[in-house]
Amino acid sequence: MSDPVSSSQVAQSNLSASAVLGFKNRGDAEWVRLRGLQFSALPSQTIRRVYAHGIMAILVAYLYFSHIPIVWLVGWLAALVLINLRGTLFDRSLIDTDRRSVEAAEYTRQTITSVVSGMLWSVPILFFAPLGTDADMAALLVITGMLVTGAIVFYPAAPASVAASTFILGAATITHLVLSELWVLAVASTLFTITALVGSITVGRTFLLARLAESNLAEKEEVVSLLLREFEENEADWLWEVDTNRRLRSVSPRFAFALGLPQAAVEGQSLMQMITQPDCGPSDYAPSLRELAESLKARENFSNLIVNVYLNGRERWWELSGTPMRDERGRFIGFRGVGSDVTEKRESSEKIAYLARYDTLTSLPNRLQVHEALGDALRYAEKWRTRCALLMVDLDRFKAVNDSLGHMTGDKLLAQVSARLKAILGEGQMCGRLGGDEFAIVVRDASDGDKIDLISQKVIAALSEPYEVDQHTLYVGASVGSAFGPRDGDSVENLMRNADLGLYRAKDKGGGEHCRFEPALHATAEERRRLEASLRTAIHGEEFVLHYQPVVDARKETIVSFEALVRWNSPEHGFVSPGKFIPLAEDTRLIVPIGKWVLEQACLEARKWPEHVKVNVNVSPEQLLEPDFHQDVIKAMAASGLRPERLEVEVTESIFVRDAATARNSLEKIMALGCSVALDDFGTGYSSLGYLRTLRFSTIKVDRTFVQGAAQNSNESLAIINAVVAMAKSLNMTTTAEGVETAEEAELIREMGCDKIQGFYFGRPMISDEARRLFKRHPYELKVG
Structure with missing residues (x-):
């Protein structure tokens, strides 16, 4: 539509008498819209107007044929024919006004035609009636009354024209009756004229409101049709519809494609038979299919129902929503709904769920x-x-x-x-x-x-x-x-x-x-006690040292970060494996001061590296449970002068088992400082999938067991790595593959889309001097090798 005002806006406006007649805001957008709706209906009403005028004119000619000169009568009839012909031709030119703008000149022309027509019908009252009998006069009044009434009832699309001609006829009638001193009839005629004018406006308003409602409905249907077309073009979704016997009808191309058959082959087929195994009765339905069948039988709405279907011998999963349809009398006529194939999505979710447990x-x-x-x-x-x-x-x-x-x-x-x-x-x-x-x-x-x-x-x-x-x-x-x-x-x-x-x-x-x-258990307790005592001494005796293992870019093989790893060489116990003293430190909460020392030393060392190289520091759940852990991070960065973007905190999935809320709060405070957080050993222990959406991890580290499995062509490991990589990309996270020990494993991981690689192939954990020498050896490329 060229009209900038929608029909919904017009329908909400107050349709006063002046708005119905076209006297208000002449020429503006609303006036044009209303006149377009009125005038577009005139061509369909013209033939009735012509018939009415012709019949009434014949009756008038019959009444006064013997009382007035034939020349006058023929002249009047000819004028009446001409004005009706002019009106008919003009009305036909208005057939497209609901799709174009109505000009003020067209409104004026249509009004003038009605005024002239009214004046011609005044001629018999003013000039013919005095020459006839009183009976002729009474018949003439009846004819004009019928003409006015017919115009109101059968010509509602032009209330202004009807009002104009009604007013002229009424004025002529009243004038004649007053001159004839028929006072009672003059008063009655005045009341009739007023009533006719009000009736023409009322009928015109009713007609216009109906046209506005039709226009609104047409616009809404057009919008719905457009939305449905767009919906049908969506590759993942389709529409479905069944009749009262649950047989498919109006099968869309996409739905037929989902069923794996041509449209003609599925039209009229039973929906339940199409999506179940052959010879499968209702008692053998899977729970999801039984739920669908019961909803259809009960004629109830259902939404996002996951249904296990069988198509051409293959198991698929659909997500269906449906609502019952009813006709204008409220009778049930079937179901209509939307659906989509969620098989791949479900399989991916199952892989992730399997990984979690x-x-x-x-x-x-x-x-x-x-x-x-x-x-x-x-x-x-x-x-x-x-x-x-x-x-x-x-x-x-x-x-x-x-x-x-x-x-x-x-x-x-x-x-x-x-x-x-x-x-x-x-x-x-x-x-x-x-x-x-x-x-x-x-x-x-x-x-x-x-x-x-x-x-x-x-x-x-x-x-x-x-x-x-x-x-x-x-x-x-x-x-x-x-x-x-x-x-x-x-x-x-x-x-x-x-x-x-x-x-x-x-x-x-x-x-x-x-x-x-x-x-x-004295022996075990004593060993733990001695080891714990040595561990407490080691914190203050400078027995700990940090080693650094490089993490490289999967494509360029340049160093992007180092993971700081704590080692303990005890004078009493010798070299103590991290797998032995770290759990003991966590049990005794000695991991808190140890972790604080590791954080400080790692930041100091990282300050000596190139600006783009990060340091990764492992943080125990015990540290995260400390209410002021983020203050330790701030102090370590302040003491070293390290920018927050260069520190990446690594946590394991075990943080979500104990006090998940406190751990999450600590991580959010660290992220607010500008540091990044990596999820280490993903999938090997606890489930953290629910937190991947709420905590913005920067990196997910793929455990070495998956890497080794993928190198052995394990379909399960390959599928899990692909799922983790896809999930990380969708959440704007990077992935680091751990435990890469050969060139073949590095190439495989690179092809699977991991962003970073860590493992013996690119470097074993090394002391700080060895790490710095890597930068001196390759000052520009910073490659490991």
Whole structure:
């Protein structure tokens, strides 16, 4: 439409008499719109006007044929024919005024035609009536009354014209009656004229409002049609419609494509038969299909219903929404809705969900599931006054396998270990991998204490059998520590810690043993006490040193950051593995001062590197639980002069298990300073998927087990890495692949889209002087090699 004023705006305006007649705001956008709606209907009403004028003119000619000269009568009829012909031709020129602007001249011309027509009809009243009889006069008044009434009823599109001709006829009639001193009829004629004028305006307003409503509806239908066309063109969604018998109708091309058949082949077919397996009856429907069938049967709205469908022998997942349709009488005529194929989305979600709850190397439940199962078992034991048990399993001599044959062989060995553990377990027992070579078995009902001894012996015997891995015959044993709940611990953490103490005792005995937790585990407690005492001394005795492992750009192979790794060389205990003293430091909360020292030293060292190189510092959950941890970060950066953008804090998924709210608050404060946060060891322990949307991590670090699995063409590892990379890109995060040890692994990771790489292939952890020499060796490219 060229008119800038929409019909919805006009419909809301107050249609006064002057607006209906066209006297108000003549020539503006609203006036043009209203006249266009009125005049576009005139061509359809012209024929009725012509018929009415012709019939009434014949009646007048019949009444006065013998009373007036024939010349006058013929002249009057000819003038009447000419003015009606002119009006008819003009009305036909107005047929497109609902699509174009109406000019003021057209309105004037149409009004003049009506005025002239009214004047011609005044001639019989003023000039013919005095020459006839009183009966002729009465008939003439009836004819003019019918003419006026017919004009109001059958010519509502031109209220201004009807009002003009009505006024002229009324004035002529009143004048004649007054001159004839027929006072009663003059008064009646005056009242009739006033009523006719009001009626013409009222009918005209009603007609105009109806036209406005039609125009509004047409515009809305046009908008809906446009939206539907746009919706149909969307590659992921389609429309569907069924009749009262749930048979498809009005099948769209996209819906037919989703069904995998031509439109003609599916039109009129049963919807449920099209999306279920052959010969599948309602009683055999999957739960989602049954829910769909029940909604259709109950004629109820449904939204975002995930339905498991079968198309051409393949399983797919659809997301459907539908609403019942009813005709103008309220009768049900079928269903209409929208749908989309969410198979790929669901599979991706399932991969991510699997990653969150399962260890991908062994396919065993991860630490999160072990926590949940143990918590459930404790609640069950407390409720029914029984006992549950936790067995901690650690492989003996596994480190020697890793050191001598490499991590790939070690990972394959762990996969076989998990298969043997699965075969041992029975009902009410669950095994999970906690990390490394440590496993946990949750026994829901441990009322019979001998049952735990039996399970432990089976585990030790099964895991001590030889393994065949890559043409190597390997021998590893297993040590088991156990604790009973709630006797040995009424919480998950306490029970795991006490089972771990039993495992320490079994290890101290040389391995291959099962030891239950006892309150007096003197040897283990003494070792931990001495190690803890040494650890406290080490904090102040400068026994710690930082090593730095390079992280490189996957494409350019240039250094983008170093990960700071703490090492402890104790005068009393010698070199202590981080895997041994870090957990002890976390248990005793000594990790807080150790972590503070690491943060300060790493920032000081990073200040000596090129400006674009970051430093990555691992932060323990214990540190994040400190309310003023962000102040430690501020002090470290202030003391070193390091810009916040050059510090990246690395956290593991375990931060989301304890006090997730406090940890999140600490991370948000760090991010507010300008530092970035990386999620380390993603997918190996706890589930943090819910926080990936709310916490703006800068980097997700892909655990080395996935990298090794992908290098061995593991479809599962490849799929998980692809899912993590895709998820990171959608959340504007980068990815770092850990544990890359060969050129082939580096190339594979590069092709899979990871942004950064870390591993022995590009550099082992090194002291600060060695790290700085890398920059001196390659001052421009800063490459590792």
